[in-house]
Amino acid sequence: MTFGEVVALYPTDLQIPAGKTTVLIGPSGCGKSTILRLIIGLLQPTNGHVHVAGGGDNLVALRRQMGYVIQDGGLFPHLNARENVLLMPRQLKQDEAAMNRRLTELCNLTHFSMEALERYPVELSGGQRQRVSLMRALALDPDILLLDEPLGALDPMVRASLQRELKEIFANLGKTVVMVTHDMAEAAFLADMIVLLRAGEVVQSGSLDELRDQPAEPYVNEFIDAQRSLVQL
Ligand SMILES: Nc1ncnc2c1ncn2[C@@H]1O[C@H](COP(=O)(O)OP(=O)(O)OP(=O)(O)O)[C@@H](O)[C@H]1O
Ligand SMILES: [Mg+2]
Numbered sequence: 458m459t460f461g462e463v464v465a466l467y468p469t470d471l472q473i474p475a476g477k478t479t480v481l482i483g484p485s486g487c488g489k490s491t492i493l494r495l496i497i498g499l500l501q502p503t504n505g506h507v508h509v510a511g512g513g514d515n516l517v518a519l520r521r522q523m524g525y526v527i528q529d530g531g532l533f534p535h536l537n538a539r540e541n542v543l544l545m546p547r548q549l550k551q552d553e554a555a556m557n558r559r560l561t562e563l564c565n566l567t568h569f570s571m572e573a574l575e576r577y578p579v580e581l582s583g584g585q586r587q588r589v590s591l592m593r594a595l596a597l598d599p600d601i602l603l604l605d606e607p608l609g610a611l612d613p614m615v616r617a618s619l620q621r622e623l624k625e626i627f628a629n630l631g632k633t634v635v636m637v638t639h640d641m642a643e644a645a646f647l648a649d650m651i652v653l654l655r656a657g658e659v660v661q662s663g664s665l666d667e668l669r670d671q672p673a674e675p676y677v678n679e680f681i682d683a684q685r686s687l688v689q690l
Contacts, residue, residue: 458491459503465491466657468505473650475510478627478634480644483654483680489637490528493603496635497523511600521545524594528605528637530586532578532593538585539574542592549597563592566626584615591626604636608643620646641665641684653677 458466466488473479473496481489494500495507498516512519532541540547542563546556564571567588578586587607594602607623608616624647627634638644644651645665652662661673672678 458488458495458500464657466495469657469659471652471659471662473633473635475633476631477649478636478647479650479652480648481635481637481652481654482639482641482644483660484656485639486656487654488657489654490605493525493605493635493637496601497525497603509601521597522599523601523603524597524599525603526590526594526605526607528609530578530590532586532589534578537575537577538569538581538589541578541589542574542596544593545597559596559598560592563595566595566629567592568622582615583611584619587611587619591623595630599632601633602630602635604634606637606639608638616643623647641681653680 458464469488469492471492481492483489491500495502496509498507498519509519509522512522533544536544539560542560543556546559560574561571563569564574569585569588569592573581573585578589581589591604591607594604608619611619620643627647636647638647648665650662651665651668653660653668655676661668661677663671668677669681
């Protein structure tokens with residue numbers, strides 16, 4: 458995937474397992490968000506192709522099969538939480554009772570208070586906004602969930618509790634999840650498979666144990682150690 462002179466991704470061969478959680482991790486600019494945009498079809502690869510099992514050629518249908526939380530959440534500031542979550546269901550003219558049922562389910566799932574649904578994004582805490590973004594991505598009950606740093610910019614306590622909640626949600630829903638993070642501990646906690654990238658290339662993919670015990674190159678150890686030394690402060 459190139460943008461003019463910029464190579465965002467070198468030739469990349471990556472298989473993402475269905476029904477599991479795959480975490481993309483690596484330094485800023487290594488191509489994590491680009492991979493999500495390619496999966497959902499917002500970008501067409503300059504060369505090669507992206508194949509989604511069970512997905513046809515229809516881009517609109519393909520997108521509806523996927524829930525996507527963009528980096529920074531992407532909530533519309535002029536819509537309240539309820540309107541943000543129900544954006545797609547309304548677009549598809551679902552009936553009001555069904556939408557309200559779904560809204561209640563989603564609030565329970567993400568531990569979001571129903572009273573806060575009337576609030577606008579500026580009136581919500583960071584953690585609440587993240588929950589609204591997640592509810593919006595889940596509104597149509599998609600098979601595939603793409604999450605771009607869904608817990609970025611949260612304080613460590615809220616982050617830890619949302620990590621536990623996400624893990625529970627992923628386990629309960631059994632969906633195919635592709636999530637981006639900068640945090641190896643978060644990746645280790647949530648991922649069935651970790652994909653470590655560097656400057657547009659996949660360096661290694663596998664479980665944390667595999668990355669730690671059979672590193673493909675010294676960079677893998679360096680990346681894990683750099684994060685570990687921070688934790689030991
Ligand atoms: N539309 C675009 N036009 C030009 N360059 C782009 C475009 N989108 C991404 N890039 C470049 O492609 C590379 C990969 O970007 P990408 O957004 O995938 O990084 P990332 O791994 O998500 O980084 P971060 O952790 O900072 O979010 C970067 O060098 C970026 O500047
Ligand atoms: Mg990004």
